Amino acid sequence: MIIGSLLATMALAPSPALAERAAPHQPATTVGVSAREYDFALYRATVPAGRVTLVLHNFGEDDHDVQVRGPGGYRSATSADIEPEATLRYGVRLRRPGRYLLVCTKPGHLAAGMKATLRVR
Amino acid sequence: MACYDRSDLTRRQLVGRSIGFGLTVYASKLLTADALLESAQAQAAAAGDAPVLVSVFLPGGCDLLSALPPVEQLGLLNDLRATLPPGDVPGLPGETRLGMHPAFTDGINGGVAGLFAAGKIGFLPGIDYAPPDLSHFHSRHFWERGMVTEEAGAGWLGRWLDRHGSGENPLQGLTMSSNLSPVLATAGAPVAALNDPDDAALQFGGTWGMGADKAAEAWTRLAALPRHGAGPQAAGHIAGLTQSVGTLLAPYKSDPKKGIDPLASSVAYPTGSDFAKRLSSLAGLIAQPLGIRVATINAPGDYDTHDNQTADLTKALAELSRSLSAFQADLEARGVADRVLTFVWSEFGRRPQSNRSAGTDHGAGGIAWVQGTRAASGILSDFPDLGALDREDNLAVTVDFRRVYASLLEQWLGTDAAEILPDAAAAGRLQVVR
Amino acid sequence: MRGHRWSEDHVRRVFWRAGFGATPREASHFARVGKGATLNWLLDGPAHGPQMVGHQPRVKGRRLDPVNEYGHDALWWLDRMVRSQRPLVERLTLFWHDHFATADQDTPLMLRQNHLMRSRGFGSFPGLLNGIMRDPAMQFFLSLADSTKDAPNENFARELMELFALGGGYTETDVREVARALTGWRSVRHGSRSRSIRWSSKDHDPGPKTIFGHTGKYTPRDVIELVTHHPAHAPFLMTKLWAAFTNEELTTSTRRALVDTYRRHDRRIKPVVAEILRHPALYSRLDAPDMIKPPVVLVAGLLRTTGTPITISAYTWLLDQMGQVPFRPPSVAGWDGGTAWLSTNSMRARVTLANQVLAWGDAPLKVPKGAGHLAWNARQHVTAAHDAVGRPWLSAGAHAVLVDVATTFFDDGHPPDRDRADMLQKLLRHLMISGPDAQLH
Known part of the structure; x- marks a missing residue:
């Protein structure tokens, strides 16, 4: 079983968001996300503007990744690959209210429907 | 996704309350660390060339017709698999009249296909038992037990250890996983499950020096206390074995800071594969004087391909081919290949007719193979005829798994199959070793 | 009159088997109030007062987020087992989670299924089974969603009979016919949220089916009735429930009595559990416990009996090494219990658990400086x-x-x-x- 090693990795790897020197009084909002072929599902639909930690778990059988696209041409960096059964914590800073799109940048995945909308208020 | 089944499963109802660890004698004569090491090494040295059988399980029911498609019946296969066309099928090397899954060429030395071409693999198409049972849990249980019975009890290799193994060395029967494979469940002989040889020592936090010695000594005594009943005896027995495993493996612990890894391999295993990492550890352990005789490991991947079969099976077989070819090369590089035979199996085959979700449902007539420098090579059983399906539209069973087990016991482990398998005489034999 | 006395040993036994152990205070209190009051407390809960007691769990100083933080779902449930004043409810929920084992689904769906099992686990079994059949996590896990009349999927139908309700006494034809009767659910997407299911009449096979020798235009609800009235059902379920609480042999007469209770109470679970907890077999050999603690029970019990709150996340990977992470059963057959819990690897993890709680856990398990005294003998x-x-x-x-x-x-x-x-x-x-x-x- 791989769960143990993944959880261990999870615990050790600092999220990019936490590594930032952002205001410590406003903790990041965590959003659970499931990824599978070809679908993202968000466990939280709306978050306050600021730091957001996406906790993505790959329930599928192929590798996936995530990029966040938002208002004003905002584009996050693309995350590392998430292997099947793996969990990745990915931190972003979403400053402006509005609709943000999570997409998988693997070839063909977005076209197949692998996207989800996160609202920032 | 279909039935979720990647780990060692036995339906609980079948296993019932599992087996008793009847051999209390063992617990009462727990050995000290030094004596244990000596004993295991003496045992290993006395039988330095003792054969080792490695069992690799492909959970879910691997599809024979995708793994080794019959080239002369491709038209028929195409008709049956409307939602799952076989596509271009490379030929299996040699005069086999069979194709092979393209993923079988993945890996060093040409992967599984390369091993077959080199005469190191004997395929067993159509392996199963009749009449077939299409439940994962029933079928697995039968294969694990080595008999078609719903009764709980020791596994077929566990029974072999009970009869021919040591009363002291848990590493003689080793599952490379968190939990012991039911194949290795014994009535009394010590066996072990191991995740990582580097992480085997029993430690008692907060104790050091003399305190740590006292802790180990106390643990030994607690484990050896007399107990009654299956649960309490298992608790004491396993407590003792856990300590033994730590002691036996202590000399092989790696130290990355000092660049020391006593089990390091000279062969490049595929990266990012936990299965490959475990096989690498296993090859390293087999090459040490630890007295390993039978080992089991589960392959990753979803062989229960009710849907999305093309992609899932390609992925699973590719990792399998890459890992097994590295394992074989490693055993050869370590000079132990002539005493290791690998047996790859799955609990059943799949239905010739594809289903509507681009997959196949549970069927009969599966696939297994023997692998090694001393494995009988070629196609060792009749390929089931696609034109002669059974009443349930499944492939015919052309070789009973118990015939293969009996042959492995006699030809490889060198012991009478009748001691281990009921009705061994009636099972017949086929040549699995050369 | 040793056999008739209700002692602390009796309380500890029933609290372990029907919960997660008793604290020393619970042991002495319930020994005083007697067997009837003890079992009533376990079965019905405290008459008043909070449902959860003790300190809230915190990991790295923050509250648990079971929905969004991967792995917190297991800690969240573990915490309920540690602090709930309805330990039997949690233990029974764990039993159902093993019985209707589901994995690999979105966390909100798994938590929803967990709620279903918790709220209906004591009630009517057909009702629970009906809920499970319509549960999105189960439907996606066993491909019941999108099993349509044109492409019926046998996966759920087979496990319904083999694992959930019967164990035997059906044929391959029954599997196919039940699969036909259970067609009609479709998966639906709601924006960016997890998928759910809906009923679609046009995808249901309305034709006649022959199940267990009866023929009719059966619907999913009919299947639940057919299966739970099958003669193999009640003995199958009673045997499994019995074995969850005791290793003692289930005699023919006791089984018959449990089956009778089950049927008399219209297939409700609580009267059966009450009867098992009252049975003398549960209290045999109080001086020599003989069941292996499942990993979850070991961990929850250790924390509960010592009053130690959850403050570290290490329990999740420790449970994984021991072979049982809640919400992640190895297959639809659940976990192999009994002595199969123990291997040299899982035993080592049980030792590592002690290392963790004694060194890194919270008080009172964590050993403080000055815990020992030289003056002691x-x-x-x-x-x-x-x-x-x-x-x-x-x-x-x-x-x-x-x-x-x-x-x-x-x-x-x-x-x-x-x-x-x-x-x-x-x-x-x-x-x-x-x-x-x-x-x-």
Whole structure:
């Protein structure tokens, strides 16, 4: 079983968001996300503007990744690959209210429907 | 996704309350660390060339017709698999009249296909038992037990250890996983499950020096206390074995800071594969004087391909081919290949007719193979005829798994199959070793 | 009149089997109030007062987020087992989670299924089964969603009979016909949220089906009735429930009595569980527990009986190494229990658990500096350690070994010092919660 090693990795790897020197009084909002072929599902639909930690778990059988696209041409960096059964914590800073799109940048995945909308208020 | 089944499963109802660890004698004569090491090494040295059988399980029911498609019946296969066309099928090397899954060429030395071409693999198409049972849990249980019975009890290799193994060395029967494979469940002989040889020592936090010695000594005594009943005896027995495993493996612990890894391999295993990492550890352990005789490991991947079969099976077989070819090369590089035979199996085959979700449902007539420098090579059983399906539209069973087990016991482990398998005489034999 | 007395040993037995152990205070309290009141408390809960007691769990100083933080779902449930005043409800929920094992689904769906099992686990079994059949996590796991009349999927139908309700007494034809009767659910997406399911009449096969020799235009609801009225059903379920609470043999007459109770109460679970908890077999050999604690019960029990809150996330990977992470069963057949819980690897993880809680956990399990006293004699060292870890069961033999350890601990030629008195406390407490006896309940 791989769960143990993944959880261990999870615990050790600092999220990019936490590594930032952002205001410590406003903790990041965590959003659970499931990824599978070809679908993202968000466990939280709306978050306050600021730091957001996406906790993505790959329930599928192929590798996936995530990029966040938002208002004003905002584009996050693309995350590392998430292997099947793996969990990745990915931190972003979403400053402006509005609709943000999570997409998988693997070839063909977005076209197949692998996207989800996160609202920032 | 279909039935979720990647780990060692036995339906609980079948296993019932599992087996008793009847051999209390063992617990009462727990050995000290030094004596244990000596004993295991003496045992290993006395039988330095003792054969080792490695069992690799492909959970879910691997599809024979995708793994080794019959080239002369491709038209028929195409008709049956409307939602799952076989596509271009490379030929299996040699005069086999069979194709092979393209993923079988993945890996060093040409992967599984390369091993077959080199005469190191004997395929067993159509392996199963009749009449077939299409439940994962029933079928697995039968294969694990080595008999078609719903009764709980020791596994077929566990029974072999009970009869021919040591009363002291848990590493003689080793599952490379968190939990012991039911194949290795014994009535009394010590066996072990191991995740990582580097992480085997029993430690008692907060104790050091003399305190740590006292802790180990106390643990030994607690484990050896007399107990009654299956649960309490298992608790004491396993407590003792856990300590033994730590002691036996202590000399092989790696130290990355000092660049020391006593089990390091000279062969490049595929990266990012936990299965490959475990096989690498296993090859390293087999090459040490630890007295390993039978080992089991589960392959990753979803062989229960009710849907999305093309992609899932390609992925699973590719990792399998890459890992097994590295394992074989490693055993050869370590000079132990002539005493290791690998047996790859799955609990059943799949239905010739594809289903509507681009997959196949549970069927009969599966696939297994023997692998090694001393494995009988070629196609060792009749390929089931696609034109002669059974009443349930499944492939015919052309070789009973118990015939293969009996042959492995006699030809490889060198012991009478009748001691281990009921009705061994009636099972017949086929040549699995050369 | 030993056999008739209701003692602390009886309380500990039933609290372990029907929950996660008793604290010393619970043991003495419920020994005083008697068997009837104890079982009533377990079955019905406290008449008033909070449902959860003790400190809230915190990991890295933050509250748990079971939905969004991967792995917190397991900690969240573990915390309920540790602090709930309805321990039997949690234990029964764990039983159903094993019985209707589901995995690999979105966390919100898994938590929703967990709620279903918790809220309906004591009630009508057909009702629970009906809920499970319509549960999105189960439907996606066993491909019941999108099993349509044009492409029926046998996966759920087979497990419904083999694992959930019958165990045997059906044919391959029954599997196919039940699969046809269960067609009609489709998966739906709601924006960016997890998928759910909806009923679609046009995808249901309305034709006649022959199931267990009866023919009719059966619907999913009919299937639940057919299956739970099948003669194999009640004995199958009673046998499994019995084995969840005791290793004692289920005699033919007891099984018949349980089946009778089950049927008389219109297939409700609570009267059956009550009957099992009242049965003398549950209290046999109180001085020699013989069931192996499932990993979840081991961990929750250790924390609960000592009043230790969850403050570290290590429990999740420890449970994984022991072979049982809640919400992640290995297959639809659930976990293999009994002695199959124990291997050299899982035993090592059980030892590592003790290392974690004694060094990194929270009070009172964490061993403070100054825990040991030089003035104590061997028995006092052992008693102090035993009190500190919630007085778990120890066999007389194990107790003697520990007294012996304490007696000889300072015999190394050096004058005793306080650090080594602390070390002795750590060692004794460790062996009490990690040794062979600690694995049994």
